[in-house]
Amino acid sequence: MGVYSEQVLPRIIDVACNLKESVPQRRRVCEGLAGDVVEIGFGSGLNVPFYPPAVTHVAAVEPADVGWKLAGKRLRATTIPVRRSGLDGESLPFADDRFDTALSTWTMCTIPDITAALRELRRVLKPGGTLHFVEHGLAPDERVRHWQHRLEPLQKRLFGGCHLTRPVVELLTDAGFTIREVDFFYEKGSPKFLGAHSLGVAQSP
Numbered sequence: 001m002g003v004y005s006e007q008v009l010p011r012i013i014d015v016a017c018n019l020k021e022s023v024p025q026r027r028r029v030c031e032g033l034a035g036d037v038v039e040i041g042f043g044s045g046l047n048v049p050f051y052p053p054a055v056t057h058v059a060a061v062e063p064a065d066v067g068w069k070l071a072g073k074r075l076r077a078t079t080i081p082v083r084r085s086g087l088d089g090e091s092l093p094f095a096d097d098r099f100d101t102a103l104s105t106w107t108m109c110t111i112p113d114i115t116a117a118l119r120e121l122r123r124v125l126k127p128g129g130t131l132h133f134v135e136h137g138l139a140p141d142e143r144v145r146h147w148q149h150r151l152e153p154l155q156k157r158l159f160g161g162c163h164l165t166r167p168v169v170e171l172l173t174d175a176g177f178t179i180r181e182v183d184f185f186y187e188k189g190s191p192k193f194l195g196a197h198s199l200g201v202a203q204s205p
């Protein structure tokens with residue numbers, strides 16, 4: 001971890017992930033979250049204003065100290081208790097079957113071993129618990145995929161290991177989740193290689 005990834009990148013993410021286009025997506029993905037929630041890749045807490053009142057507690061998992069610091073103003077503005085409870089989605093420090101629901105927004109692209117992270121989410125979610133997600137990933141169109149593969153090495157270098165070609169729904173089903181609902185769309189205002197989005201709810205068995 002150098003100065004760029006520790007100090008600069010979390011600030012870039014705080015701005016880049018806070019564009020107005022993301023607001024309706026954050027609102028939608030947070031709908032239905034309830035009870036004890038684990039959020040992986042919490043970043044600077046941009047989802048906090050969208051947690052529904054049915055959420056009783058959030059365990060935030062985030063490696064970047066600066067991200068957590070930037071979340072301060074959002075944490076002070078909510079009555080929902082949010083605790084930074086872990087540093088790495090690949091290895092969650094929680095008991096099995098602990099959480100009612102889970103949240104991941106634009107994080108599955110970045111966690112190095114996403115298969116391990118999804119296995120962990122399944123482990124800590126109660127049976128039937130749901131993972132709410134909005135993620136960019138592999139596009140359905142071959143022409144866009146071609147550019148995603150070409151640009152991915154640069155994207156990874158600039159944005160802390162962010163992949164462009166992860167097949168989000170396939171990863172979730174391979175991890176044993178059942179997709180309850182999913183919408184695929186290209187995000188308005190983003191280039192297609194970056195804007196191929198899946199937003200939905202996956203259920204743990």
Ligand SMILES: C[S@@+](CC[C@H](N)C(=O)[O-])C[C@H]1O[C@@H](n2cnc3c(N)ncnc32)[C@H](O)[C@@H]1O
Nearest residue numbers: 017041042043046064088089105106107110111
């Ligand atoms: C593109 S940002 C998204 C942040 C936030 N979810 C949002 O919607 O604004 C990806 C986040 O994943 C975090 N991250 C990277 N590796 C991680 C890991 N192994 N476990 C959990 N989070 C990780 C990064 O620090 C960063 O905050």
